[in-house]
Amino acid sequence: MSSSKHSAQRLALFNQEVVTRFELYNSLFLTLPFYQVKDTGILLPFFSSHCEKGVAQLKSPTEIIDSFFEERVPGVDEREQVNRLFRFIQYIERQVVLFDAVEDASFGKIPRTDDSGTLNGLLQQVASDDDMREKIAEKLRNFSLRLVLTAHPTQFYPGTVLTIMTDLIEALKANDISTVNLLLQQLGKTPFFNKTSPTPVDEAISLIWFLEHVFYYALADIQTKLNEEFGTGELLHQIFELGFWPGGDRDGNPNVKTDSTRKVAYTLRQIIFRCYYRDYRNLKRRITFRGVEEAMGKLGDILYVNAFNPQPDASDLQQEMIDLLESIKNTLVEDHDSIFVEIIDDFALKIKLYGCYFASLDIRQDSRVLRSVFQFGLNQKELNNGLPTDKWEELSEDEKLKLISFNEFDFPCDEEPAKGADPMINDTLCTIRLMHQIQRQNGEKACHRYIISNCQQASDILQLMNLFLWCGWTKDDLTIDFMPLFETVNDLKHAADVMEKLYSHPVYKEHLKRRGNRQMIMLGFSDSTKDGGYLMANWSIYQAKVELTAITKKYDIELAFFDGRGGPPARGGGKTHRFYAAMGKEIANDHIQLTIQGQTVSSQYGSIETAKYNIEQLVNAGVTSALHPNHRDLLDDNHKSLISTMANESFEKFMALRKHPVFTQYLENMSPLKLLSNINISSRPTKRNAGAPLKLEDLRAISFVTSWSQMKQNVPGFFGVGSALQKAKDSGKWQEAVDLYKSSGFFKTMIDNSMMSMSKSDFRITAHLEHHEQYGEFWKILKSEYDLTKANVLELTGTEELMQESPIDKRSIAMRERIVLPLVVVQHYALEKMKNTQDEELKSAYSKLVIRTVYGIVNAGRNLA
Known part of the structure; x- marks a missing residue:
């Protein structure tokens, strides 16, 4: 079957399983009578359509929203208009969750373009090749993968919402409409944001939810499968490790103190013992034979005490627990026909993986x-x-x-x-x-x-x-x-x-x-x-x-x-596993360690199924050299010279933009940058030197990237790429650049991730700034580089549309962008109103309106992960 036909079939399946089901459940969701205004759900589709038409006509956000109220809700005063916009936001926030859940529920039904990167794909490649199997086994003996969870605030779902989403995914998988309806009602009445900023310990507890409910099972399952397939009973070393930053990362976060670190280390210990204790209770229901009573009793006491009682003088009990399990296993083998030995092995494996610490702080x-x-x-x-x-x-x-x-x-x-x-x-x-x-x-x-x-x-x-x-x-x-x-x-x-x-x-x-x-x-x-x-x-x-x-x-x-690397491509995210698969022999690649941050945590590791898929992709990328030793991405001197020339051109273009006299002002006044510190989703400030005037070098990269993404301009993900490609074209190196894209996984991944950033840009929303007295010239510079980059990237890749080769990701992004477009329009409208109103009460209301739009826009951007 041709790849284009296969892609068309996958896209049709995506439309059926995700788009159609979302629209069906969304129509149910919009009929739920939640908020103060009963007709919010009825009005929202009209508001969304009005925003789409207004943006297509390049109208300003103020024109779009004023005309909507004139047409649909005439006669209401400004305060009531603000109230209506808040209600729209609350619905849209929940639409994003619903779309996430529908998409996650369909994960196992839609073939992925990268299925060859899964563990099953790897096993198929070596099924009848013992020599290749041994090469991979040898590679795995010196391979490790460490995933490090960080507290960078790029996704804003509280734990209560994550729990609802988990249950919603299971109900959607079973097509249980009654449960879906109840969960949507629960979702409608559950707050989406904190009244106060979380502490570093709060952030840690939020992330530990993923350790406890996802990673604990996913990593153990994959390690077991690798042991069975490539090890002699067990691999020579522990392949997987977890790392953890909340409570330990004090770089620029004045709220992380010694006591925070102590509490997080204690919590990690306590939660891993609770995970063990849950497993132990299942174990106890099966291991009911003579000869194991004493060891089972000791193990149960250790686990219970450390899971539920404070242990000020705790000690490392990993080896003691392993020894007890080994004793129980020996009794099962010698006296009870090895019955249930696999349960003991699974439990022991987890204790070897996570010890008494769960994740390294x-x-x-x-x-x-x-x-x-x-x-x-x-x-x-x-x-x-x-x-x-x-x-x-x-x-x-x-x-x-x-x-x-x-x-x-x-x-x-x-x-x-x-x-x-x-x-x-x-x-x-x-x-x-x-x-x-x-x-x-x-x-x-x-x-x-x-x-x-x-x-x-x-x-x-x-x-x-x-x-x-x-x-x-x-x-x-x-x-x-x-x-x-x-x-x-x-x-x-x-x-x-x-x-x-x-x-x-x-x-x-x-x-x-x-x-x-x-x-x-x-x-x-x-x-x-x-x-x-x-x-x-x-x-x-x-x-x-x-x-x-x-x-x-x-x-x-x-x-x-x-x-x-994490989050959007502008912060090093995107299809991260492809970067590792593309590392040439010149680069050490036996050990993969990377940060998992923000929306990447829930989008790629939000369920056991998605986590296993994405972890397997990274494992596959790490062993690629053993599978294809002659296909590694080794750039020759000409290629390096070409990329270096393009990088320098891009750097000069970007530095010229940074030095533009209105660069910082534009970011401060036309994006929610100044208000990000008021969003109660992080314990850390948006910039270093919090009390000083804004300087670009003090601005945290995450605030920098988030601000551009809120404007739907995504400058850090593409600016300078178009000029760099134009430099190659003008210097007669264009065909070399085309060949490089086809032959180099590193260069291809870099360009493809940039296309992903661009696909989430929409300069129509800010088109009214073209004639702005202060920012018009600057906006034209951004738009000109975007147009140049898009044209050159399409020519380089031989495609007619951005992300043409990834139709499902492209469709998913388009759906998400359509859902949150009204939020973007409302945000720009509210920012403008804040500047022009003298009424302090209204100014505060518009400020809150801006802050609330940030949540949904960022949460919907999980494809950037």
Whole structure:
């Protein structure tokens, strides 16, 4: 069957299973009499249609909404108009949830374009090839996948809504209309937002829901399948690991304190024991034979006490639990014909995967803060050891590397800082001490990584090592992995030099040897996009990976890259597994580590079924080299030169845009940027240096990308790409660029993800700004680059429409964009009204209106994940 015919069939199935079913259930939903205005559900389809027509006619949001009320609800005053708009928003928010649920319920029924990337696809490829099976088994013995959940606020469903959505998906799968109707009623009456901002611990608890209900089962299922297919009973090592940032990531979040970290570590421990206890109760119903009573009793006591009672003096019980299960299994094998042994094996596997910690709690802090803490230490007489206190920061990097003394000292630290003490310094020192306690109680893997954000020099890492030695740790017992995070274009360029200085430093060299000669390096995408644009960010990371791999191999060290990719393509998301499948031999790719953030968590890992599919995609990408050793993405010098030229052109175009005199003003005044801090979905501020005037370098990448997406302009995901391709065309390199798209998985994925960003852009909504006195010229620059990028990308890919090769994703995006179009119109209308009204009460109402529209628009953007 031709691929086009297959695509048409899949699209027809999608329309039948998703689009038609959504429209049917949506018609039911709109008849439910929820809010103060009884006819909201009746009016909403007319309002949506009116917005579509108005946008198509390039009318301004104010014209669209004013004309709607004149036509459909004449005579109501401005306050009642605002009230009606709030009701529309409440319905649309829930329509997004309904569409999510319908789409998720149909997941197993619609063949995916990437089915070859699943575990079953992998098994089919090696079904009759023992040699290939052994190659994959060998690859898997040195492969690992770590998924790290972060608290970045890019999706706003509270736990109550997630639970309803889970039940709704099951009811939809069974076509249980009565239950669907009840759940829609529940959804209609359940709040979608918090009255107050969550604490870091609240954020952690929200994400732990996914650990408990999805990852706990999904990872164990896949590990079991891999063990059965490629291992001799069991693989030689643990393939899967979970990481966790809420409560540990204090980079720029003043609300994360030592106590937050302690509470999150405790909660992770308690929840994993509750998961175990649930499994134990099922186990107890089956293992009812003589000879196991004592071991079963001990295991039950351990699990119950740790699941439900506070354990201030907890200890790592992983091995004890495994030993008890092994004892029970031996009795079953020897005395009871091995009955129910598979249940014991499944339980033991989970305990091996998750221990007493569930997910490793990463600690992250900015290098500038860590430098100030180190300076504080130098100022203490008992720690100084003769170092030049006053002039330390003036020393050259080489001088610092020679002088750092690595003297051990047990510096006292109280979580309640003394009067006049810097709370950030105090927190840093107390957290370093706390990491030791967490390891003792939950196991070494519970908290063994310290990430240095904005890492610019080797001394940033060595000074942090010294801080550990000042806080009770010893060189011989420093069970910590120090991980630099390189994120700006400039830092990525110098990353290999920084690491070489570390690898050749005698103290760090010894530390690495004790850690198994393994080094983890984090590369951040979001800030490099904000720093240099989409194309340059991708290329800078690619080049940095090549250079870092080479320098690490030189010192015979095993390297794992930790990628800060997540959310939309503008923050490094999109079809992430394709990036890993496209890594050439020049790039270390035996260990995949990446952040799972925002809408990516619920869209790709919201159910066991979708989680297993997406995890298997990443596993498949990791073993591609064993399957096709000669098909790896190895860019030759000409290709590298071409991409480099295009990246530089894109960078110059993006930097010129950033330097435009109204760049920051446009973002502040025409998007909800200034109001994002009022949305109670995150414990962290929208920018660093919260009290200072807005500077682009202080603006968090997530706020930067979200603001552009709210305007439906998605600038970080495409700007400069069109000019870069035009540069190739003008310099006679066009055919090379076309060939590169066809041959390079890296380049193709980069372009395809950019197309995904563009497909969610709609410049018609802001077309009225073309003649704006202050912003007209700037808007034309954005629109011109969008048009150029779209034209060149379509020509490059040989297609007539964006995402033509991904018809289901394209259709899904179109449906979501149609659902939330009224929200976008209302948002721009409310922003305009805020500026022009003098009535403080109305100004506040419009501000709240803007904030509420943000929820639905972002939640509907899950395809960007």
